[in-house]
Amino acid sequence: MTAYFTHVSDHTAFRADRLAKTDLFRGEHLFVGLNCFEAGQSQAIHTHAGADKFYLLISGKARMRVGDEVREMGAGNVVWAPAGVLHGVESALARTVMLVGMTASRGVSAPGSQ
Amino acid sequence: MTAYFTHVSDHTAFRADRLAKTDLFRGEHLFVGLNCFEAGQSQAIHTHAGADKFYLLISGKARMRVGDEVREMGAGNVVWAPAGVLHGVESALARTVMLVGMTASRGVSAPGSQ
Numbered sequence: 365m366t367a368y369f370t371h372v373s374d375h376t377a378f379r380a381d382r383l384a385k386t387d388l389f390r391g392e393h394l395f396v397g398l399n400c401f402e403a404g405q406s407q408a409i410h411t412h413a414g415a416d417k418f419y420l421l422i423s424g425k426a427r428m429r430v431g432d433e434v435r436e437m438g439a440g441n442v443v444w445a446p447a448g449v450l451h452g453v454e455s456a457l458a459r460t461v462m463l464v465g466m467t468a469s470r471g472v473s474a475p476g477s478q
Numbered sequence: 479m480t481a482y483f484t485h486v487s488d489h490t491a492f493r494a495d496r497l498a499k500t501d502l503f504r505g506e507h508l509f510v511g512l513n514c515f516e517a518g519q520s521q522a523i524h525t526h527a528g529a530d531k532f533y534l535l536i537s538g539k540a541r542m543r544v545g546d547e548v549r550e551m552g553a554g555n556v557v558w559a560p561a562g563v564l565h566g567v568e569s570a571l572a573r574t575v576m577l578v579g580m581t582a583s584r585g586v587s588a589p590g591s592q
Contacts, residue, residue, distance in 0.1 A: 368544035372554045389558040393581040394530035396556065416508035420577060430482035440486045442510065444503040463534060465579040467507040
């Protein structure tokens with residue numbers, strides 16, 4: 365990894381106890397990272413005030429929620445979680461790697477996860 | 479595609495005359511799209527004032543520049559172009575699909591490409 369170039373495979377990491385999060389890049393306006401799940405792990409439904417977010421499924425399979433919609437997502441799927449809309453991963457259905465991009469929140473405190 | 483869920487393969491499109499750009503999601507804070515290149519196509523070196531951007535190579539191979547660094551990138555590579563830093567695709571070395579995420583610019587006019 366340099367200041368500008370990296371590879372997803374250099375950042376994949378898993379934990380036995382919960383999903384693992386790693387950072388790729390963190391700028392003034394944008395964060396890019398990975399969320400890595402073992403089968404059966406989840407991410408609590410949550411929301412970000414003032415920050416848009418998306419997930420790209422790199423590999424694996426997961427049941428994901430945004431708003432009232434729940435879908436099974438696989439490699440190549442992209443999931444959009446606009447500011448203020450509840451979202452999360454109900455369950456990874458296999459070992460799953462997601463790239464996450466999220467904007468910095470602006471003027472609103474939104475502690476917690478990416 | 480719904481309001482929240484889509485797949486990269488539903489948005490890949492190529493043009494004979496230049497790189498093709500398609501939108502996946504466009505929010506108040508964040509844009510997500512694809513840049514699709516035939517081999518030999520390029521993207522002029524440019525910059526975005528007030529907006530961070532990244533590319534994820536989905537497939538293919540391309541010679542990319544950020545600042546003074548030039549690298550050959552393939553599937554799984556992630557390229558970070560922070561606000562104000564010159565970047566672009568010097569040449570696609572094969573048919574190449576990149577996912578692009580970019581923040582909305584704030585208070586600075588930055589017309590042109592994603």
